[in-house]
Amino acid sequence: MTAPLSRHRRALAIPAGLAVAASLAFLPGTPAAATPAAEAAPSTAADATSLSYVVNVASGHRPSATVRRAIAKAGGTIVTSYDRIGVIVVHSANPDFAKTVRKVRGVQSAGATRTAPLPSAATTDTGAPQVLGGEDLAAAKAASAKAEGRDPLESLQWDLPAIKADKAHEKSLGSKKVTVAVIDTGVDDTHPDIAPNFDRQASVNCVAGKPDTADGAWRPSAAESPHGTHVAGEIAAAKNGVGMTGVAPGVKVAGIKVSNPDGFFYTEAVVCGFMWAAEHGVDVTNNSYYTDPWYFNCKDDPDQKALVEAVSRASRYAEKKGAVNVAAAGNENYDLTSDEITDPSSPNDTTPGDRTVDPSKCLDIPTQLPGVVTVAATGAKGLKSSFSNHGLGVIDIAAPGGDSTAYQTPEPPATSGLILGTLPGGKWGYMAGTSMASPHVAGVAALIKSTHPHASPAMVKALLYAEADATACTKPYDIDGDGKVDAVCEGPKNRNGFYGWGMADALDAVTW
Numbered sequence: 267m268t269a270p271l272s273r274h275r276r277a278l279a280i281p282a283g284l285a286v287a288a289s290l291a292f293l294p295g296t297p298a299a300a301t302p303a304a305e306a307a308p309s310t311a312a313d314a315t316s317l318s319y320v321v322n323v324a325s326g327h328r329p330s331a332t333v334r335r336a337i338a339k340a341g342g343t344i345v346t347s348y349d350r351i352g353v354i355v356v357h358s359a360n361p362d363f364a365k366t367v368r369k370v371r372g373v374q375s376a377g378a379t380r381t382a383p384l385p386s387a388a389t390t391d392t393g394a395p396q397v398l399g400g401e402d403l404a405a406a407k408a409a410s411a412k413a414e415g416r417d418p419l420e421s422l423q424w425d426l427p428a429i430k431a432d433k434a435h436e437k438s439l440g441s442k443k444v445t446v447a448v449i450d451t452g453v454d455d456t457h458p459d460i461a462p463n464f465d466r467q468a469s470v471n472c473v474a475g476k477p478d479t480a481d482g483a484w485r486p487s488a489a490e491s492p493h494g495t496h497v498a499g500e501i502a503a504a505k506n507g508v509g510m511t512g513v514a515p516g517v518k519v520a521g522i523k524v525s526n527p528d529g530f531f532y533t534e535a536v537v538c539g540f541m542w543a544a545e546h547g548v549d550v551t552n553n554s555y556y557t558d559p560w561y562f563n564c565k566d567d568p569d570q571k572a573l574v575e576a577v578s579r580a581s582r583y584a585e586k587k588g589a590v591n592v593a594a595a596g597n598e599n600y601d602l603t604s605d606e607i608t609d610p611s612s613p614n615d616t617t618p619g620d621r622t623v624d625p626s627k628c629l630d631i632p633t634q635l636p637g638v639v640t641v642a643a644t645g646a647k648g649l650k651s652s653f654s655n656h657g658l659g660v661i662d663i664a665a666p667g668g669d670s671t672a673y674q675t676p677e678p679p680a681t682s683g684l685i686l687g688t689l690p691g692g693k694w695g696y697m698a699g700t701s702m703a704s705p706h707v708a709g710v711a712a713l714i715k716s717t718h719p720h721a722s723p724a725m726v727k728a729l730l731y732a733e734a735d736a737t738a739c740t741k742p743y744d745i746d747g748d749g750k751v752d753a754v755c756e757g758p759k760n761r762n763g764f765y766g767w768g769m770a771d772a773l774d775a776v777t778w
Contacts, residue, residue: 316359316384318345318475318534320576321367321376325352329372336370345534346476348541351579355475355534357384364569377572379533380559382615385526395492395695396684398422403694405679417503419510419694422686424646424676425666429706430773431513434713438776439505439516441716446501446519446708447548447589449539450494450555451529452486453521454690457495459503459510460519468520468546475534477542484521485690491529492689494521496697497554499688500705501712509694510686513709513772517716520548530558530615533573536632540580544587549715551584552708553593553632554701559613562628570628577631585637590715590723590730592708593633594667594700595642595655599753600625602634602657603763625657634660639711639727642764643667643703645674646683648737650753650764652745654700658756658763663734665706665770668698673745706770713775733778734768736760 321337323329328349329337337344341360347353352374360366364376398406398419407418426432445465452471455464471483486494502519503512512519522542524535536557543551557563557577563570581591600607602625609628610620625634632638642661643651650656651669668684676683684696707730714729715721721729739755739762746752755764 316357317363318379318384318532319356319358319364319376320379320533320537320572321354321356322374322572322575322579323352323354323372324374325350325579329354333370333372336367336373340366342367345474348537348580351541351583353537353576353579355537364572368568375568375572375575377569379573380530380615381613382559395496395689395697396682397689397693397695398686402681417505417507417509417511419686421679422681423510424680425668425685425706426511426513428644428646428648428666429513429710429770431709434772434776435505435511435515437773438713438716440502440514440713441516441719442518443719444514444517444549444712444715445547446514446517446550446552446712447522447543448494448498448501448519448552448705449522449524449536449543450497450552451491451525452484452494452523453498453519454485454495454688455521457499457688457690457692458508459499459506459688460495462504462506463502463515463517463519465518465520468518468543468548469522470542471523472535472538472542473523473526475538477538484523486523487527488690490527491525493554493697493701494523494525495690496687496695497552497701497705499694500685500702501552501709503688510688513706514712514716517712525555531555533557533576537576537580540577540584540591543589544584548584548589550590550592550708550711552705553591553638554704555594556596556633557631559615561609561612561614561630562607562623562625563631564623564628566627574629574631578635581632581635581638585723588723590639590711590726591632591637592639592641592704592711594704595633595640595661596630597653597699598655599653600655601753601763602630602655602660604657639663639707639730640766641665641700641704641707642766643669643700644765644769645669646676646680647674648769649674649740649745650743650755651698651700652752654703656753656755656763661763661766663707663731663767663770664737664765665703665710667700667703668696710770710772710775713772717776717778729775729778730770731767733771733774734766735771736768737765738762739764
């Protein structure tokens with residue numbers, strides 16, 4: 267079965283009971299609640315008809331005088347230039363800007379990063395997190411009180427024992443010298459479960475495509491998604507006698523905000539996020555989103571080709587500088603190795619329309635980029651989540667992302683099949699999706715880096731896969747029990763399309 271699409275895929279999530287989120291992929295019969303869009307930040311563009319572009323040139327030095335003059339002549343204004351990777355961010359009101367500069371000597375590719383003018387005129391269409399209420403809080407605290415050394419809400423976190431994180435914490439909580447950057451909608455660092463582990467120096471706002479280091483610029487506003495804060499808590503909520511426990515509660519977590527007030531993750535912001543992480547000593551990045559406005563970016567389209575190239579350069583540079591990049595696989599139950607996929611959601615910032623794409627040539631970025639760890643989601647019974655994308659050779663590893671209790675019910679005292687996380691304003695609540703699976707793997711990668719501080723990204727990834735618990739294909743996969751196969755798994759137990767190398771293992775991460 268395929269979950270119906272909403273505006274964003276991994277950017278947010280949740281309805282009660284049957285909620286499946288992390289990008290607004292909701293289960294059947296669960297409506298998305300419309301919320302008012304926050305006012306967009308002022309643009310540096312000349313007028314509201316301007317678009318944002320990336321212009322890709324040779325890396326290693328500033329753009330040539332020829333390229334700079336051509337950009338200006340074509341009506342472009344350079345916002346910033348990432349010279350180390352040869353990516354220039356430009357605003358222009360000239361509808362032929364990209365077409366014009368592609369002809370310039372020294373320009374390798376160029377393309378619009380959006381189809382809506384600056385600032386975006388889109389509305390927000392999101393689901394609200396399932397906030398943990400007073401009665402649930404009291405019950406969870408009572409259950410956890412019986413187990414010495416557990417945080418008050420840990421009894422609700424069925425996902426921790428699913429990857430043996432509870433056992434891992436008896437040996438190590440992770441190192442304060444390791445930082446995981448949450449490239450997302452922003453992180454509320456004032457939350458009592460996040461504040462003890464927050465890395466301010468590695469945090470930033472990249473929404474405009476260049477770093478904004480103002481104090482607190484990395485935080486989401488009250489009108490913005492709590493997604494990034496939820497992810498941050500899953501990774502590194504402190505083991506401090508308050509609330510919940512993260513997968514790696516002893517490591518540092520940073521917030522790199524790349525989502526604008528309307529919830530879009532545009533290329534220039536994503537590039538800025540990876541570059542900031544690269545230059546600020548980040549060991550792991552978590553990427554629970556896809557780069558808007560295209561779900562799949564096709565290399566035979568000159569605009570989309572430029573976006574793939576820009577984000578590829580940035581993610582490769584971050585890995586070169588020491589970061590392991592982890593990303594969510596997506597929530598549409600797509601087989602990413604199929605010959606074709608119908609994408610009804612792109613471009614999602616103006617008017618989407620059905621298009622048929624070849625996922626081997628049209629890429630979900632950063633998820634399908636070389637070197638990125640692609641994570642599928644599992645539910646409380648250890649089966650592929652009903653919504654999780656899959657594909658032999660695409661999925662690298664699996665981790666808990668939650669599922670409806672109608673499909674996978676956790677063992678008591680846990681009551682929800684979703685994933686508990688931190689929410690802005692000192693709250694906790696449930697979300698689900700591959701957005702929630704990816705931070706589990708990012709947390710395990712951080713534990714590996716803590717155990718092996720001199721390990722390269724390649725070595726951390728090798729250990730991540732070698733330590734994973736091999737999980738055989740689910741055959742037949744009929745998650746809703748209606749007698750029809752909902753997805754087909756291919757491959758052997760130790761490498762298949764549902765679970766990759768297997769379920770992430772936090773205990774092995776601190777003992778190998």
